[in-house]
Amino acid sequence: MTLIVQPDRRSPTAVQMVWVRVGSMDEVDGTSGVAHALEHMMFKGTKDIKPGEFSRRVAALGGQENAFTTRDYTGYYQQIPVGSLEQVMKLESDRFANNQWPDDEFKREIEVVKEERRLRTEDQPRALLGEQQNAAVFTASPYHRPVVGWMSDLDAMTPEDARAFLKRWYVPANAVLVVAGDVDVAQVRAMAEKYYGRIASRAVPVRKPRTEPAQRGIRRVELKAPAEQAYVSLAFRIPQLANIDDANSDAWALVVLSAVLDGYAGARLDRALTQGPDRVADSAGAYSGFIGRGPQLFMLDGVPAAGKSAETVEAALRAQVARVARDGVGEAELARVKTQWVASETYKRDSVMAQARELGSNWIQGLPLDASERIVARLQSVTAAQVQAVAAKYFGDDQLTVATLRPLPPEAKPRGRGFAAPAGEMR
Amino acid sequence: MKTLKKIAQCALFAGAALMGITSARAALPIQQWTLANGAKIYLVSTNALPIVDMQVDFDAGSRRDPAAQAGLASATATMVEKGVRAGKVGEPALDQNALGEAWADLGASFDVSAGTDRTSYSLRTLSDPALLNKAVALASREIGEPAFPDDVWQRERERINAAIKEANTKPATIAGRAFAHAVYGVHPYGQEVTEETLARIDIAAMRQRYQQLIVPCRAKLSIVGAVTRVEAETLATTLLSRLPASESCTPLPAIAPVAALAAPKDERIPFDSAQAHVFVGQPGYPRKDPDHFALTLGNYVLGGGGFVSRLMNEVREKRGLTYSIYSGFAPGLDAGAFRVGFQTRPDQAEEAVKMSREVVARFVAEGPTASELKAAKDNLIGGFPLLLDSNRKLIGNVANIAWHDLPLDYLDTWTARMNAVTAADVKAAFQRKLQPERMVTVVVGGKDAKTAKAQP
Numbered sequence: 063m064t065l066i067v068q069p070d071r072r073s074p075t076a077v078q079m080v081w082v083r084v085g086s087m088d089e090v091d092g093t094s095g096v097a098h099a100l101e102h103m104m105f106k107g108t109k110d111i112k113p114g115e116f117s118r119r120v121a122a123l124g125g126q127e128n129a130f131t132t133r134d135y136t137g138y139y140q141q142i143p144v145g146s147l148e149q150v151m152k153l154e155s156d157r158f159a160n161n162q163w164p165d166d167e168f169k170r171e172i173e174v175v176k177e178e179r180r181l182r183t184e185d186q187p188r189a190l191l192g193e194q195q196n197a198a199v200f201t202a203s204p205y206h207r208p209v210v211g212w213m214s215d216l217d218a219m220t221p222e223d224a225r226a227f228l229k230r231w232y233v234p235a236n237a238v239l240v241v242a243g244d245v246d247v248a249q250v251r252a253m254a255e256k257y258y259g260r261i262a263s264r265a266v267p268v269r270k271p272r273t274e275p276a277q278r279g280i281r282r283v284e285l286k287a288p289a290e291q292a293y294v295s296l297a298f299r300i301p302q303l304a305n306i307d308d309a310n311s312d313a314w315a316l317v318v319l320s321a322v323l324d325g326y327a328g329a330r331l332d333r334a335l336t337q338g339p340d341r342v343a344d345s346a347g348a349y350s351g352f353i354g355r356g357p358q359l360f361m362l363d364g365v366p367a368a369g370k371s372a373e374t375v376e377a378a379l380r381a382q383v384a385r386v387a388r389d390g391v392g393e394a395e396l397a398r399v400k401t402q403w404v405a406s407e408t409y410k411r412d413s414v415m416a417q418a419r420e421l422g423s424n425w426i427q428g429l430p431l432d433a434s435e436r437i438v439a440r441l442q443s444v445t446a447a448q449v450q451a452v453a454a455k456y457f458g459d460d461q462l463t464v465a466t467l468r469p470l471p472p473e474a475k476p477r478g479r480g481f482a483a484p485a486g487e488m489r
Numbered sequence: 490m491k492t493l494k495k496i497a498q499c500a501l502f503a504g505a506a507l508m509g510i511t512s513a514r515a516a517l518p519i520q521q522w523t524l525a526n527g528a529k530i531y532l533v534s535t536n537a538l539p540i541v542d543m544q545v546d547f548d549a550g551s552r553r554d555p556a557a558q559a560g561l562a563s564a565t566a567t568m569v570e571k572g573v574r575a576g577k578v579g580e581p582a583l584d585q586n587a588l589g590e591a592w593a594d595l596g597a598s599f600d601v602s603a604g605t606d607r608t609s610y611s612l613r614t615l616s617d618p619a620l621l622n623k624a625v626a627l628a629s630r631e632i633g634e635p636a637f638p639d640d641v642w643q644r645e646r647e648r649i650n651a652a653i654k655e656a657n658t659k660p661a662t663i664a665g666r667a668f669a670h671a672v673y674g675v676h677p678y679g680q681e682v683t684e685e686t687l688a689r690i691d692i693a694a695m696r697q698r699y700q701q702l703i704v705p706c707r708a709k710l711s712i713v714g715a716v717t718r719v720e721a722e723t724l725a726t727t728l729l730s731r732l733p734a735s736e737s738c739t740p741l742p743a744i745a746p747v748a749a750l751a752a753p754k755d756e757r758i759p760f761d762s763a764q765a766h767v768f769v770g771q772p773g774y775p776r777k778d779p780d781h782f783a784l785t786l787g788n789y790v791l792g793g794g795g796f797v798s799r800l801m802n803e804v805r806e807k808r809g810l811t812y813s814i815y816s817g818f819a820p821g822l823d824a825g826a827f828r829v830g831f832q833t834r835p836d837q838a839e840e841a842v843k844m845s846r847e848v849v850a851r852f853v854a855e856g857p858t859a860s861e862l863k864a865a866k867d868n869l870i871g872g873f874p875l876l877l878d879s880n881r882k883l884i885g886n887v888a889n890i891a892w893h894d895l896p897l898d899y900l901d902t903w904t905a906r907m908n909a910v911t912a913a914d915v916k917a918a919f920q921r922k923l924q925p926e927r928m929v930t931v932v933v934g935g936k937d938a939k940t941a942k943a944q945p
Binding site: 290328332394 | 537538539540570585586587588589590592593594595596597613615640644647648650651652654655657658659660761762763764794795796797802805806807808809810811812813832833834864867868869870871872873874875877878879880881
């Protein structure tokens with residue numbers, strides 16, 4: 063197991079996080095959602111700790127805790143007064159190595175997970191649409207499946223599914239322990255050796271590539287659901303950044319492009335789509351995927367203004383990218399988005415939690431400890447010509463998947479039983 | 490200038506005080522003074538990071554909206570960010586896009602928002618003087634010289650209307666609205682923003698409201714970060730310099746308190762959704778109520794304590810009926826609601842409603858056990874340092890002290906006051922505040938095709 067310690071002596075508090083390099087992308091068909099279901103079961107005890115006892119103890123230490131699951135990773139954390147650090151390290155290492163619970167606990171908890179799915183996905187038309195879009199964009203890649211899992215897989219999930227997933231993936235070499243706050247590196251290391259160092263090593267299972275084949279033609283997905291506003295989301299396949307030293311990757315310029323389009327109030331999309339007498343949208347956004355364990359996407363989305371169609375918004379979004387491809391971007395707007403990134407490096411130091419989170423997330427992606435500084439530095443060197451070039455290169459029809467929400471009128475609302483959010487975190 | 494560490498270490502001393510160690514040092518060393526224009530300033534000077542946060546609050550929340558113009562506070566806050574008029578010394582007018590660019594160029598952020606009680610202007614900037622001075626100057630223009638362009642308001646109103654229509658397709662919105670109507674009655678906390686109330690809001694109403702409410706003598710300005718007292722005095726003066734001078738303010742009209750419920754109300758609203766959304770509750774208490782500490786501790790036990798509360802244990806852990814269930818008070822200048830909230834599959838809503846009401850009723854009748862009260866104190870008092878471990882959290886605490894006129898040593902005495910609460914105090918406080926036999930219950934969800942069609 064890797065240990066990362068980030069001293070921040072401003073305040074007598076600390077955060078402990080354990081990140082496991084396993085998420086919904088490591089699941090197989092038929093047991094989708096098991097990474098997330100297991101995350102819930104990790105609160106249900108060990109040989110020595112009864113169900114519910116973990117949370118009671120953390121609370122009694124003055125702590126706050128939670129956990130999260132994404133496509134790429136699963137994480138657990140406690141924020142505590144620093145004097146309680148050793149006790150939560152003992153608790154967390156015990157649960158990592160010895161999590162166990164009776165079947166009955168699983169049977170109730172999986173019902174909780176289904177309620178979570180109903181809350182976040184089934185009654186949220188845009189989330190349902192995102193789930194469908196994801197399933198259309200990715201065919202061989204495990205990003206095809208929703209993090210929370212398909213409902214029928216949750217219905218069919220067994221306690222053994224969760225236990226097998228735990229046994230397979232929760233091995234020390236597949237996890238990182240991050241401790242940040244008012245701590246001394248040597249002391250944390252000694253405690254980590256004491257509690258985590260004794261966990262027996264096992265091999266990390268071999269991962270199969272499940273490579274997403276090239277997309278050769280536009281795909282369209284539509285969803286009818288109870289809503290007043292239509293919504294459209296465009297997903298373009300883009301290259302995944304494999305190595306942050308790869309200065310030649312187009313991923314850098316794509317990140318800058320997304321910021322030029324939507325990085326601040328009054329950026330291009332806002333100005334062109336949501337303002338003026340002929341505005342077509344109530345909101346519009348851009349986001350560039352960047353680093354991840356699986357294939358990445360550049361997303362454009364928008365909510366049509368009253369009386370405007372999803373098709374109009376789709377065309378307007380693409381027209382803004384085409385404008386960059388044709389005319390390029392100004393030096394002032396380029397400098398502006400870079401200034402914001404530099405400033406954000408200072409602001410993020412205000413939160414110990416945010417620092418720990420960044421270190422854990424970077425480890426999951428195989429990035430070095432100073433990845434964030436290096437990323438910001440690398441983005442500084444992106445030129446206007448590079449931004450213009452990527453705008454011309456990645457936004458054709460052939461690698462595009464368009465998802466459109468068609469609102470159902472209030473009178474007739476037949477409901478499909480649903481499906482879930484794409485990359486979002488589940489708790 | 491204190492470092493954040495010193496502040497937090499002092500906080501630990503305050504925590505230790507309850508074990509018999511006394512300390513004269515302040516948990517949160519707040520400096521307070523009043524400007525000539527009447528504005529009250531609260532400063533925590535900490536150089537731990539090169540950041541400055543400023544938040545200025547006015548008694549201009551939605552509770553001061555005229556009923557016919559519900560939404561005015563929020564609309565005004567939205568419009569402040571849509572441009573500033575030309576300044577006195579040749580400064581050009583800036584439209585919303587020029588403002589967005591200017592903030593991004595400074596690497597700073599500025600937000601205006603209206604809650605039920607306050608309208609807040611929040612600035613976060615780097616402390617580098619070249620940036621800081623420009624950021625405060627720009628914020629002062631936005632606070633003092635908003636342009637309120639009418640064409641932009643027409644557009645924003647369309648957007649808000651569309652968002653309201655969209656929100657009305659969701660069971661959570663319907664449930665929240667029904668609950669607010671039932672609990673607050675005619676009190677402005679229960680006002681609903683609709684297409685009709687928005688239609689009655691115009692630029693003139695915003696300007697008039699601004700003249701009345703957004704004046705220096707009504708301002709509470711909190712500052713946290715890498716500035717000295719002397720620097721803060723200059724910044725505070727600059728920040729409010731573009732508002733009209735005001736030497737003294739007449740008190741604003743009193744708002745009638747939230748009326749107690751005379752009888753229970755039970756609303757079942759059919760809705761075709763995967764989950765029913767449930768609220769159970771009643772009027773709560775205003776923040777100045779002396780029971781605040783006892784109610785905070787008690788609510789932790791009942792439904793505020795995350796995974797370890799009674800409601801979570803009975804409804805989620807033992808029965809798997811919901812993903813999230815909580816109880817909470819919302820003490821403001823007026824008596825915000827007490828509410829229990831959760832979502833569950835419609836066919837099990839009745840069971841969960843019955844269960845959650847029983848948990849509340851039993852807690853009010855019996856109060857917490859000794860071990861529950863201890864667990865609540867262990868978490869809230871033990872976790873005290875977590876309330877103060879970033880500038881972001883510090884300014885929240887400072888602004889809270891400023892807003893509610895709490896003593897400057899509020900956080901020094903916080904742990905001792907929390908620790909002094911007994912189980913009998915909690916029980917008595919809950920019995921004074923809550924009447925389980927007269928609560929509002931709202932359930933939105935479940936299929937009754939005939940009435941369901943009447944729903945938006």
